[in-house]
Amino acid sequence: MHDNDHDTPKASFERATTFLRAGDAVLAERICRQALNTFPRDANLLCLLGASLVKQDKAREAEHTLSRATRLMSDFSRAHEGLAEALIMQGKLGEALASLERAAELEPGSASIRMKKAKVLTALGRDDDATQEFEASFKLTPHREELVRGLGLQRMGNLQEAEKIYRDVLLRDPENVDALRLLAGIAMRAKQWGDAEAMLERALELAPDFFQGWMDLGLARQEQDKTDAALEAFARVARLEPNRPNGFAASGTTSAMAGRHERAIEYFETAIEKDPHHAGALSGLGHVLKTVGRQEDAIARYRECVRHNPSHGESWWSLANLKTFRFEPEEVDTMLEQLEDPALSDEVRTNFEFALGKAFEDAEDYDRAFERYAKGNENRRQRENYDPVQTADVHDQFINTFTREFIESRRETGDPSPAPIFIVGLPRSGSTLIEQILASHPDVEGTHELPDLGRVARSIGIQREDKKSYPGVVPELGDDELAALGADYLERTRKHRPEGTPYFTDKLPNNFVHVGFMHLVLPNAKIVDARRHPLDSCLGSFKQLFARGQPFTYDQFEVAEFYLQYRRLMDHWNEVLPGKVLAVQYEDVVDDLETQVRRILEYCGLPWNDACLRFYESDRAVKTASSEQVRKPIYSSSRHLWRNYEQHLAPMIEVLEPLLKTLPADWQPESLRG
Helix, strand or coil, X not given: CCCCHHHCHHHHHHXXXXXXXXXXXXXXXXXXXHHHHHXXXXXXXXXXXXXXXXXXXXXXXXXXXXXXXXXXXXXXXXXXXXXXXXXXXXXXHHHHHHHHHHHHHHCCCCHHHHHHHHHHHHHCCCHHHHHHHHHHXXXXXXXXXXXXXXXXXXXXXXXXXXXXXXXXXXXXXCCCHHXXXXXXXXXXXXXXXXXXXXXXXXXXXXXXXCHHHHHHHHHHHHHCCCHHHHHHHHHHHHHHCCCCCHHHHHHHHHHHHCCCHHHHHHHHHHHHHHCCCCHXXXXXXXXXXXXXXXXXXXXXXXXXXXXXXXXXXHHHHHHXXXXXXXXXXXXXXXXXXXXXXXXXXXXXXXXXHHHHHHHXXXXXXXXXXXXXXXXXXXXXXXCCCCCHHHHXXXXXXXXXHCXXXXXXXXXXXXXXXXXXXXXXXXXXXXXXXXXXXXXXXXXXXXXXXXXXXXHHHHCCCCXXXXXXXXXXXXXXXXXXXXXXXXXXXXXXXXXXXXXXXXXXXXXXHHHHHHHHHHHHHCCCCEEEEEECCHHHHHHHHHCCCCCCCCHHHHCHHHHHHHXXXXXXXXXXXXXXXXXXEEEEEHHHHHHCHHHHHHHHHHHHCCCCCHHHCCHHHXXXXXXXXXXXXXXXXXXXXXXXXXXXXXXXXXXXXXXXXXXXXXCCHHHCCHHHCC
8 A cells, every 4th residue: 555655745745845835734734644644754854844823823733743752853843943833832941942042053154043032032032143134034034135235235225125135136046035125115205005915925835934024014013903913913913922912912902902902002002911011011001991981090101111121212102292290300300311312313302302292391491392392393394205386286176176066967876874973184183072071972972083085085995996085086086986895985984983973983084184074974963173272182282292103293384384275275175065065163162161062962963961961081092192081171371382382483473473363362372463
């Protein structure tokens, strides 16, 4: 019977390998076990069985099998390398390192063994030794000189030439994992997340134990809102390195972004168990606790983070960003000391400057506060890409596209659902307060700042041969297409809305540019425009360090010019869609809450409910910078805060002067009176 080729160890090995590469580890295991019944001392089959068990997370079984393989053939490097993988999964790092050292002795030219050694050494805290092994691994990589040259070009910012090198390598060596990884890195830097995902998936087919590849793949999927797929990638990281916090912390961040707050807390706490000093996990847990209203717990985690990591600027800014939090004098001294470190990155330095601005503001030392805010803004502006002329051009496109004639010619369009309530405006203008008032109504689900409307709008021109894009392409769309776009938005946002709630809020301030589009695709949606005194609105943005977006806020001239652009576009919407948008002035809400709440509910077609007056009692999650302020009753001290900084706001006042002169005299700066 053994003369049948299918019964030879080689044939069984090749069949099992085919199934394992295709992702069927169970069938690969079965083939190996059947063959080992006949050939129990075949080391190749034992190693392949061990690899199949590792793929199924059966680490102890794999260890037993691979230990047997090393005893049968002590000079077989693959057996020692496989045994190390099983030991790593169980956290037996010292034993794993010994196995890898033996494997490296037997096969000094193996890049994969060197890479695994580097990872184990990193986990053991032996960073210098790990660096040597990483470098050794890279030197053993095929096409090393070309990839090193490409990496050098990439670091100098010459991405186009680096990309060409990586693609040339892949033409000659399609399975070069390093070239795939580096090319994916360029795609991620360009925010081409889909391309990065495809390349990383290919790299991980070839090198399934590539730890950083799984981390990058999770990030690429996260950026595309593929939450469950991202979590799968980060879970693989956790399985590859179960004693390290990275996979768990990344899962916490992804879960938090998806609104799965309780699950995020569990992930972050697991990461902290692995490493009690892990800055990302401690600060991430602080963010989630803040979002769900556990302020004291959030403060404790942020303070724990900076105690262990005093240079972690993000946590210092996060404390300041709680708004109702006050720094102790010794904490201010610590931040000032940290700023003396010339090695601080620009991003971290910016975090400290904004945090100190808030600290000095709370101490009513407004001159020092503004000095810090100005430095932080100058630093951040250098790393932002913003063109005010382009903003004006884009707004011109909306005005020229959504004319009164065009809108009146398309009266019966869109999806008829009345569910969405859009809250638009500019940052720091009271939109979170309006959202909290509405979300306190039993018929309204408060979501958060949803990116879906913009994504639906930008999807319009993608498949068009004429390359026309949004907004100019909208007049060419048929009624059925407009209705389908509205339905697409509703489907995308469904995951944020529990069954049975008739209405939901979408509080992305910058959606103000899309009002005409909203009207055409969702004609029964409500739109509330949150407004505030121009100087309070602009100064509020100037004092805020945003995690991402809002690049116009880091320069006094630019934030004021953007405010005028916003008002110009809102004036256009009010002209072509009279009565469509409800403007709500923040100061009016502060002065007479009940009247404004009644006005908002009436506009939205909602029956009166007293809970909307007690919005601060809601326990809903709030993600924005105002999360703590909207959990307290309104206080009048929030009006006209700009007066504390008036002497520093000359550029802002100069740009806004035409608008400021139309305001009541007691709302105008001293320099414009008389």
